[in-house]
Structures are given as C-alpha cells and as structure tokens.
Amino acid sequence: MSNAADTPSLLSLILFTPLAGALVLLFVGSRQVDLIRWIANATAALGFLVSLPLWFLYDSTNPDWQFVEQMEWIPSIGAQYFLGVDGFSVLLILLTTMMGVIAVLSSWNAIQTRVKEYYIFLLMLQTGMIGAFVALDFLLFFLFWEVMLVPMYFLIGIWGSDNRLYSAIKFFLFTLVGSVIMLLGILAVYFYHQDVTGVYTFDITQFHELNIPYDLQWWIFLAFFLGFAVKVPMFPFHTWLPDAHTDAPTAGSVILAAVLLKMGTYGFIRFSLPILPEATQAFVPAVVLLSIIGIVYGALVAMAQRDWKRLVAYSSVSHMGMVMLGMFALTPVGITGSIVQQLNHGISTGALFLLVGVVYERRHTRMIAEYGGLSKIMPVYAAIFLIMTMSSIGLPTLNGFIGEVLILQGIFVVSKTWAFFAASGIVLGAAYMLWLYQRTMFGTVDNPKNENLPDVSLREFATFAPLLLLAVWIGLYPKPFLDRLETSVDKVMMRVNADYTPRFAVAAEGDADATEGAIAVVESAAGPIRGGAR
Amino acid sequence: MAEALLFYTLAALILGLGVMVVSARSAVHSVLFLVVNFLLVAVLYVTLNAEFVAVIQVLVYAGGIVVLYLFVVMLVNLKKAPERFSDPRRLARSGLLLGGVVLALIVVVVSSSLRAGMASEGTLSGFGTPFTSGNTEQLGWVLYTSYLIPFELASMLLLVAMIGAIVLAKRHLGD
Amino acid sequence: MLEITPLHYSLLSAALFMIGVIGVLVRRNVIIIFMSIELILNAVNINLVALSDQLQDLAGQVFVVFVIAVAAAEAAVGLGIIIAFYRNKETVNIDEIQIMRW
Amino acid sequence: MDLIWLIPLLPGLGAALNGLLGIRYFSKQTAGLVAVSTMAVAFVLSVIAFAGLLGLPEEERYHEVTVASWIPPIPLETANGIGSFEVPWAFVLDPLSGMMLLVVTGIGLLIHVYSVGYIDHEPRGGVARFFCYLNLFCFFMLILVLGSSFLVMFVGWEGVGLCSYLLIGYWYRKQSASDAGKKAFIVNRIGDWGFILGIFLVFFTFGTLDFRSVAEAAAGMPVEVGFGVLSLICLFLFIGATGKSAQIPLYVWLPDAMEGPTPVSALIHAATMVTAGVYMVCRNAVLFAHAPMVMEAVAWIGVLTAFMAATIGLVQTDIKRVLAYSTVSQLGYMFLATGVGAFAAGAFHLMTHAFFKALLFLGSGSVIHGMNEEQDMRRMGGLKPYMPTTFWTMAIGAVAIAGIPPLAGFFSKDEILYRTFLHSQVLWGIGALTAVMTAFYMFRLINMTFLGRYRGPEWGQPAGGEAAHGAGSHGDGGHDDGGHGHAWHGPHESPRTMTVPLMVLAVGAVFAGFIGVPAALGGSNVIEHFLEPSFTAFGAFHPAEEAHHLSHTAELGLMALSVLLAAGAILFAYRNYVRQPAAADEMARTFAGPHRVLTNKYYVDELYGATVVRGTMEGANGLWTVDQRVVDGAVNGTGWTTIFSSWVSHVLDKYVVDGLVNFVAWVCAEASYVFRRAQTGLIQNYAFATLLGVFAFVTWYLLAR
Secondary structure (H helix, E strand, O other), X not given: OHHHHHOOOHHHHHHHHHHHHHHHHHOOOOOOHHXXXXXXXXXXXXXXXXXXXXXXXXXXXXXXXXXXXXXXXXXHXXXXXXXXXXXXXXXXXXXXXXXXXXXXXXXXXXXXXXXXXXXXXXXXXXXXXXXHHHEOEHHHHHHHHHHHHHHHHHHHHHHOOOOHHHHHHHHHHHHHHHHHHHHHHHHHHHHHXXXXXXXXXXEHHHXXXXXXXXXXXXXXXXXXXXXXXXXXXXXXXXXXXXXXXXXXOHHHHHHHHHXXXXXXXXXXXXXXXXXXXXXXXXXXXXXXXXXXXXXXXXXXXXXXXXXXXXXXXXXXXXXXXXXXHHHOOOOHHHHHHHHHXXXXXXXXXXXXXXXXXXXXXXXXXXXXXXXOOHHHHOHHHHHHHHHHHHHHOOOOOOHHHHHHHHHHHHHHOOOHHHHHHHHHHHHHHHHHHHHHHHHHHOOOOOOHHHOOOOOOOHHHHHHHHHHHHHHHXXXXXXXXXXXXXXXXXXXXXXXXXXOOOOHHHHHHHOOOOHHHHHHHHHHOOOOOOOXXXX | OHHHHHHHHXXXXXXXXXXXXXXXXXXXXXXXXXXXXXXHHHHHHHHOOOHHHHHHHHHHHHHHHHHHHHHHHHHOOOOOOOOOOOOOOOOHHHHHHHHHHHHHHHHHHHHHHHHHHHHHHOOOOOOOOOOOOOOHHHHHHHHHOOOHHHHHHHHHHHHHHHHHXXXXXXXXXOO | OOOOOHHHHHHHHHHHHHHHHHHHHHOOEHHHHHHHHHHHHHHHHHHHHHHHHHHOXXXXXXXXXXXXXXXXXXXXXXXXXXXXXXXXXXXXXXXXXXXXXX | OOOOOHHHHHHHHXXXXXXXXXXXXXXXXXXXXXXXXXXXXXXXXXXXHHHHHHHOOHHHOOEEEEEEEEEEEEEEEEOOXXXXXXXXXXXXXXXXXXXXXXXXXXXXXXXXXXXHHHHHHOOHHHHHHHHHHHXXXXXXXXXXXXEXXXXXXXXXXXXXXHHHHHHHOOOOOOHHHHHHHHHHHHHHHHHHHHHHHHHHHHHHHHOOOEHHHHHHHHHOOOOOOOOOHHHHHHHHHHHHHHHHOOOOOOOOHHHXXXXXXXXHHHHHHHHOHHHHHHHXXXXXXXXXXXXXXXXXXXXXXXXXXXXXXXXXXXXXXXXXHHHHHHHHHHHHHHHHXXXXXXXXXXXXXHHHHHHHHHHHXXXXXXXXXXXXXXXXXXXXXXXXXXXXXXXXXXXXHHHHHHXXXXXXXXXXXXXXXXXXHHHOHHHHHHHHHHHHXXXXXXXXXXXXXXXXXXXXXXXXXXXXXXXXXXXXOOOOOOOOOOOOOOOOOOOOOOOHHHHHHHHHHHHHHHHHHHHHOOHHHOOOOHHHHHHHHHHOOOOOOOOOOOOOOOOHHHHHHHHHHHHHHHHHHHHHHHHHHHHOHHHHHHHHHHOHHHHHHHHOHHHHHHHHHHXXXXXXXXXXXXXXXXXXXXXXXXXXXXXXXXXXXXXHHHHHXXXXXXXXXXXXXXXXXXXXXXXXXXXXXXXXXXXXXXXXXXXXXXXXXXXXX
C-alpha cells in the first residue's frame, strides 16, 4: 500500500469531486444555462482527471487493497468509511469517470429544460456509482447503491421520452425490490460474522475471510443473486431494462448501459463469489443456464425490435449474459474476460446509445423504419457506427473480441456444451446488428426528413473519440488492462477454488529467476505450454 | 442591627412599590413605580455583595427595559380603555384572595424548609467559589468560561428578540 | 429576627412574586401585566442573589444575568406584539384579546 | 525476414490514410496511388522475404516473428493440467504462408492497379472509400496468412469477412447489394462459430494455440481410428472453412457476393479470401491427417460442392454468377484434394486458381465495364472485335481452368484427380465429370460473350439515339450519381490500367503450372517438395503412404482421358453456342425440369429462407411477444396485483380502520361540547387555573409532609 502514502485521500477526492460540482451548481442561478453547462462539463472533466492517477499508480503486482482510507462512520454498528480499490474497481472507476465526461458532454444540446437540476442529478449519480465501486464497507456500498437509484429515477422520469413515468417507476421498484432482498443478505453476513468473531463490522475484507456454512451461504447467495441479477440484468429479470433505456435521455441510457449495469456484475464478483464460494459453485449451473438463455434470448428479441434504442437495450441483455457466463466459468480466463467484457460493453453499448442519441436529437424518433440511407448523408456518423457495431459483435482487433474469446475459452474448459450454445450468440449478434446497420445506414434515403441531417458535430465527435480509441486499444493491446486484473482475479479464484495457485504467489516464490523468465517470455512467445502458473 | 434596619426598610419599600405598580390606575404611574422598585432592588443587591448585578439592574432594567415600557405606554393611548373591576367574567377578587392564600402558604413552606435546612446543616455556605465583595472580575471569569455557551446563546436570543421586535413593530412588511 | 438570613430574602421574594402574580391575574391592561411579569422576574432574582451570597457560589449571579437578558428579550418581543396588536385592534385590553376562544 | 510484420501493416497504413484522410481530402488519383503503392511495397517486401526463405535450408524454413504481446498469459486448465492461455502478435513465414503471401500481395497488387481504372466512374470520396476497404482487406488477409497461431489467424479471418461485407455492400444504396453483404457476413459467422469452437478445443487439448506447437504435439499422437478429439477439432475447423470457402452447406453467400464491384469479386471472392478455408485446412494438415473420418467428409463435401456448383454454373446467364459458381466448384476441388490427403495439390490448385480465376473475373469486369454495366450474357455476344485483349486473356483463363495442357490449371487439376483416383474411384468419377462440366460452362461463357452474334442493346450514335439508350435496361442502377454521366458509345476496350493486369495474369495462368509438373511428365513437382515441410510439421509427422501407386503410364492415361473429355466439352459448347445457337434452347426445353431446378440453384436459397431465416425471425418475433406478454407481463402482473391489493387495502382502510378512528374522534368531538366552555380565550382565566394548581400542589405538600 505504498501508493496510499503518496496519495492519502485520492479515492475520496475522486468520489466527491462530482458531488462538489453538484453543490457548486446549487448556487448558480437556474437561468444561467451556459454557465451551468460549463461548470458541469468542467466538473466531469476534473473528475476524470483526478481519477487518472489510479491508472498509473495502481500497483498491479500487489495483491492487497490499494489507496485504502479507513475511518469510523457509525461506530455503534461497526460501519466504517472504508475505501479501497483492486484491479476490478480501478478499471470500472475509470470507465465511470470517463463515461461521466462523455455523458455530460453529450447532453449539451439534448437537455433544454431544467438544465440545472439535470446536471445536478447527473453528477450525484456519478458520485453514487464511484462510491459503490470504492466502498469496502458493505453498508457504505449499500448506501451508494441506493444513492444511485434516486438520480436515475429522476433522470428517466423528468427528462425521458414518451413513457417515462412508467419506465422510471418500473426501474425504481424493480431495483429496489432487488436491493431490499440484498440487504437481508448483507445483514445475514453481518450477524453471522458477529456470531463467529464477536465483532460487529461491515468490513468487506473481513467478510472475504469468512467461512460461512453451506446452508447459510445458499440462502445468502440467493438474496445477493436477486439483488445483483436485477441490476445486471439477467433473464428473466431484464424487462425493466428495455423500458428504462428506451425512455431515458441519451446520457441516462449511456450511463445506465455503461456503468449502472456493471454494478450487478461487480456485486457478484466482489461479494457473491469471494464471500460465498461454495454456494457460488452450487449455483453455477443455474446461473450459466440463465446466462445462456439471456445471450440467445436477448439476441433473438433484439432482432425483432423496431425501435433502435430498444434493440440496443436487448443487445445489452445478450452481452451481459456473456459477462455473467464468463464470471461463472470460475476460471481465471473466464473472470478476466468477464471484466474486460464489462468494459467493452460499456464502451460499445455506450457508444451505440450515444449514436442513437445523435440522430434522435435531429429527428426525434427512434423508429428504425424512419431512417435509411444515412451513410450517404452522414458518412462520419456511419463510419463511427460501423466501428461500434463491429466492436459490439466482437470483431477481432476491436475490444469486443478480446472479451468474448476469453469468456468463451474460459467456459469452454468447463463445459463444451455451454460454450457450444453460448458461442451461437456471436452469429445472432452479427445478424441483428448488421440488419440494424443495413436498415438505418444502407439503402436510399426514402424519408425526405432525413435528407438534410447534419453530420456529427465536433462536440459529438469528441464524445465518440475516446470510445473509438479505447475500442482499438483494447482490441490490439489489451495487456495493460489484463495486467491490472491479474492479482484481483487470482484473489477471487483462490476463494472459489481452494487448489488454485495465484500468480502473485508464484512470482514471489520464483523471484530469483524472474528476470530470466521475462526474457523467456520475449524470446519464445510462441513456444509450447509454458508454466505461467505451475 | 443597621443591616437589619436597612433590609427591612428596603423590603417594605420594594413590596410597597410593587403593590403600587400593580394597583396604579394609570400605566404611566405604574412604570414610574416600577423604576423606583428596580432601583431599590439594586440597592438590595449591593447589600448582598452583588455589585455587578446591581449595576446591570440599574442600567438594563431601570435604564433600558423600563424606558421601553414608557415608550410603549406613550404610544398606546390609555385613556380609551378605563379599567373596570366589575366585569363579571373577571376573577379580580377571587384572584386577589387566592393570591393571598398562596402567598401565605408559600411563606409557611419556605420558612419552615429553610429553617429545617439551617438547623440540620448550620450554614449552607461551603461550596462553590467563595467570593468577596467587588467580585465583578470573578463573575466575568465564570461567565466566560463555564457559562460561555449559555452566554453566547443568550446573546443570540437577544439578537433574535431584537429582530423579532423590529419585524413585529414594523407597520407593514415590505415597506 | 434581627439577623438577616436567606429566609428573609426568600420571604421578600415570595411576597414580591405574589404581588406580580396578582397583578397578572387582576389587571386588564396588557402593559401592566407585562410589568407585573417583570416584578415576578425580579422576585426570582432577589432569591438568586441572596442564595448566591449565602452559598458563596457565583452561579446565582450568573443566572441573574441570564434572567435579565431573557427579561429584556421578553420585554422587547412582548411590547412589539402589543404595538402590533394595538395597531390592529386599537386596544390593549386583555379581555378583548380572546381570539383563542372556543 | 524479421520485417514480415510490415507486410500486412503497409496496406493497413494505406487503409488508414485513405479512410481517415482520403475520403475527405484525396483526389481519385491520390487515393489510388496510396493504395497501389502500399501494396507494391508490400509485394516487394514479400518477394524479399520469400527469397530469404528460399535461402534457408529446408528444415529451417519456419521463421516466426513476435511483434508484441496481445493476450498475456493467464492460467487455465486444459486436458493436461493447468496451462497458460497466451496469444502474442506473432507472424510466421514458412513455405505455405510464403506461397500464400506471394499470391495475396501479387494478385492483390494487380487487382489494385486494375481497380484504379475500374472504379474511375465513382465519385471522389467513393474511390477513396473503395481503396480503403480494399487495402484493409489486404491487411487482414495478410494477417490471416502470416498469423502464427489460431487466434491471430482468426483475426484476419474475421477481418476479411468484414471487408468482404463492406465491399459487397459497396453500392450500399442498392438493396440487393447490402442484403448480399449482410448474408455473406452472417453465413460466414456461422462458419466462424465452428472455427472458434475448434480453436477453444485446440487450446483445451494442446494447451497452446501456436500452429507449429500444435502440429508437433499432434504429430506425436496416433492417427485416430474412430471419432476422437482430434476429429472433433478438425470437424469444427472444417465448419469454419466451409463458411469462408463457400462449401456445402454454407456456400450460398458467394454467388450473391457478386453484387460487389468486379475487382472485389476477383480478389476476395475468387483469388484470396475464399481460399482461406483451404489454406487453413492445409495449415493444419497434421491435425487433419490424424482424423481420417473428417478427411473423408472433407473430400465428399468438396466433391459434392464442386459437382453441384458446376451443374448450377451450366445454366447461369449472369457472367459473374457463372464465375462465382465456378469458384465454388474449384474450391470444392481444393477441398477434395485436402480430403484425400493431397494438401500440396490443394495448395497448388489454390495458387493456379488464383491466377486464372482472378484473370477471368477481371476479364468479365472488363466486359461489364465495356458493356456499360451489362452482366447478362444473353445480351452480349460477338464482342471479340471490340475488346481483343480482354477476349484473348479470358480465353487463356478459360483454357487454363478447363485443364488443357500446358496451362496452369491442367497441372494442378490433374494432380488432384490423380490423387483422388488413388484414394477412391467414385470420388474421381464425380471429380472428372465436374471437370468436364467446368470446361463446358467456361466455354459457354466465352462463346456467349465474345463469339457469335452481337445481342446487346443499341448504342447511341454521337448525333442522336440518346433516347434509345436511355430506355435501355442496362445495369441495375446501382451506381452512385457520379457514375455514367456520359453517353455510352458501344462496347469498347478497357483502359490500360485494366488490361495490363489482365495480361500479367494471363502470363501467370500460362506458366504458373510449371512449378508443379508431375514426375509422370518428367517434372519434379517442385511445389510439392517445397510445401511438404508445412504439412508434416517439418518432418515431425510422417503421413501414411498411399497403399498403391499407379504406374506413370496409367497416370498419363488418366491425364489424356481428362484432357480429351475437356476438349470434347469445349467443342460441344462451341457447337451449342456458336454454330447452332438454337441447340442450347432446344436442350433447355428438352430437359425443362432439371433446367428449371438448376436455374433456380436447386432452390437452396429458398429452402434456407424458409427454414433458417424465417425460423429465426419467427422465433425472434415470437420471443419478443413472449417477452412483452409473459416475462414483462409477469412484472406488470405483479405491479397490477400490488395495485389491486392496495386498492382493496384502501377500501378497507377507508371504511373500517379509518371508520374506527373517525368514530373515536366523533366521540371526542361530542364530548368536547361539554368541556370546551372552559376555553374562554382569556389568558387570565388560564393563569388563574395555574395558580389554583400551585395552590393545590403547595397544600398537598404541606399536608403530606
């Protein structure tokens, strides 16, 4: 934790920067719309900048929690203000702060009513999401988890489209039911911990060392599962997603897809897997089955959609099924792939929603049939859309491929049958995405309303540029991302598989021939099986 | 002896003036009796080694508050509403009676309890900070240390009262 | 009888207090009722100062200071209310201030 | 040779330049120049690298270059305990990839040059876009060829699929073009599904994805008698190959892919991309050699595809579709070769085919170009005098594909047929019959296009007749606005940039076969010896020798037989389409039933449409309904139940619970009439009451004491 000494409260800084911006906005007159926009954008950008050190300072060889901050919060029940990150959260925080910038920037023209409130909610949401990723105290996590709900509810309910109230309430109730059940699970762990150790605490690091009896694990897993699966969302808990996505404003959809859905998967990997290893193993077949159903089902239903946004929303269901599948392969490759795929999904689906937002802003309709032949009118837009489509369907050299191949390889060694069905998702994915692309971009311009649509503006391009860059980066050279996940994946693996030898232990053991090994890696990169893990 | 004489004189005057305050027909007279009453109480304080309180009594009560009363009395035209004690709804007589009875009872209670206390313990002195006359400095010390927060709260109270009085007395809000 | 004890002060205080109470009960002029309240407060103060002297404890005097402060506040607000009321109703007769009647 | 990674990178760079800058800023010439020059440099580098490879001793001709890490090692269990999943960006140059490298860069370069002329009618941005795609295709194709591991190959594999999609749909405003592109991509994806599963199984079995390591490991395993894990791997890989190389049952996309510009058809759908499946099978020759059952299946699928496509080719009238079915058929040949274990023959045919098929496609492109986008052969004929270069080069190509010695096709095709004969006479019979049909339909094409009577539309004289031309039904209107702005002045020869590549390819089609002259004809079959190490993992694997050899005489006899049959087919075609044009129609009438089946391509598209496509769409719609009605219905049902129960509670609350409360309140209110008299509103009354209280308290105090 050496880096913690250099940057004593980096996480708090990252956490509260958006909130500070929201507070500043409170004191700005609601008529000064431009000033509000500038402040919101500057805050989001600042939020991203202060989170950047995480990327550089995170020590990927250190298996401990990093940048830890620990303070008492509610001593009487043992709750603490306890922050810290590992590989998973570092990447997800960076995704969050980056998507925050993009979401805020993309709202510049889209939001014209109640601008001030909008940005305040957006920034609050930002803090809530970051908080959930950095919290190492279960109660604190739960707090942030719930904090996210409220701004999102208002974002959908106030600035959404046609059916927004229905969608907002559906989203809220669905998630709330899930989280209430999750809270029961949390309390069960809490009281069990007290039972065993006599200490009342919500400290997750303590929970990670807890050995809960199987029967209790089973029930707690079920409780957690309901909480997280709603958020992911897994089939059959997914129906809030298309509605929420469809009716949310663009930035809301982007955040929802890119970050909020990751809360569920993050919850699984942070809590379900390490705290409840035996139950996790018992639930693997069920979760995998639901994931595979989700993959195929989401893809097929996406194919039937006539609403552009709804199609992308259902593709999210399919992709998140893939993420869950990789995670519950319970192999290091699968889990790594799962996290990478979360990033990928954030990037590509986020971009796809932004893309819908661009045309929605111009035409105020999401019906696919209203479009057609946009390639001719908006060539740059078509090119970006093409790249993101390819990223979404997992074309090699783009990010989606890395995630999919790791996940499928990870699940393949567990069960060939599962992989067999899951891989069919790549066919269906291509089918619905390409059909969408054809229907919107190709053909002639039939609709006279489309004839004079302007191509993407510089500001809009600025929202896509980082996503395009990341898509290619992860596709071509994912090593920096995968390296950062290494120790964290190993820690989870050690919990779910007692026989697993983590790589960092091997590294420490074989310190003497470390340099030798490094050279060997370079020289015989294509050699036969090398002992990456003995 | 002189002390006792002084006390009794003062007590008689204070009570007498109190009665005058309560019973004067004119409110202006009432106020004037009140001033004198306060001044006499201040003298009583001096005999009790409480010079600072005495000064406060004179400055704040006699000088400040009572002047305030005087102003209000002047502002409010008194002649309009001569008091009548014969109103059937009033409890003047019974009030007077009951007041007297309660006073008598209190006198009994107080004197007996204080007597009993002194009989058992001799004197009640012996705790707290001993002080001599000219204790203003000590009082300040206590006031600004042990009683700092109540003191500050009192100042807040005064501020609030001041604002409240202004708001209330203002003719129309927003003028 | 010649030795002045706290008892004497207490009795004086009680008497003054009762005078004030009777004033409150008997008079109809609100201003005079307020003055009676001042008398009551003074009665309390006498008691406090006397016992403070007796017990050699400055707390009593400190409280007197607070009581005076509260009295000042009360007088200011109370008289403000009276003025406001008088402005509306042209009276300071307490019998006419009875809007809380059933 | 250490710089082989530059070879794919160069076209990649060209694509990036054209894509990022070109579409907006480059002129047509600049865009073409960028594309052609990057390809030229890549070709030169390839030649240098190849020369370097030749300079190495035979057993060391395997040069692997690791550029960077791609997927760093992650532990993963395999069949043999814990392995490490790791894929570097690594490229390999060995005889097989070297040959492919030359084919791709060489033919790629020629087609780039050709395209400069062909695409000239497009608007400026369109030209840059075209070259961007074309360069990108070469980039991915070269990655596919050079990739040293399954996954890197898969990168190229998918990438070329993307480029194929983009190029088929180049005229994206035409519905049929974008449909065809989509179809190609999705059908390919079905194949990729098998391929990627095969890759996973390879890793699971061998713990590595590196081609050579896998081959070496597999070489140490026994040849499978039944259907074992290696067979499963090969089956999966072959599914991938059927997708990319258009074999039964996934061949349906390739004929449709002819919607793309002709150079694309030549480069992607004839010479390079579609041969990737063959290349992949050859790459894994050692694996396949261990799975005889799959080999048998490969051979049968190959030969059936060859036969089926050839029969369809017999009756097609669209010049490019004939060539497309011919391509499918020839690819079937290659698979037949690999299926019978003649990997070298397959690879050899791949190379010769690349020459003459690219030649034929480019020739047809030249014809189409000269005929103002006319593709129907029934409206051509007698074009020989108008476009002599095109005619002669295409004729060479047709002779080559028909298998007339000493042109390229003869050597490679006869090698395949010979090896097939050794394996199974039935396969040989079908193969030979296919060869006959090939000769027939190729010359049918040549005859209908270039010989006989001109049947095309009238063309406007410089002075008038513009209207007649305008009403003509040439072309499908797929061109962009900047297409043919000028009047068409009749069939004409194409510009130099188009004819020169034709001539170069014709030379290739004539001479390419000489590197594989079989021993029976006094040659030494250089190519087979050269490629051999790639198929045996450099000697680690010794394939079982064929049980029996034919004598050289018998081999010569077979050759003579096939040549005679081909010559007969050519003559028959000449009779039917030049001498007595009515004879063809006569035949079509006589065999009306089969003719209709063939014209409709055995109704396979309709079958797929009715089953797979329709099934998927119906399923999708059905599931959507389920999603709305059942899954979401359950959610909404829960919501309604909650609302209903809340309504019930509301009623209950209002009339029962609240009723009770109100009753209590009512009682209080009634009672209060009695007591409220006490509320006089006079403060003094209240104060009096207080005083009474004090009195009571003090009295009680006194009495109680």
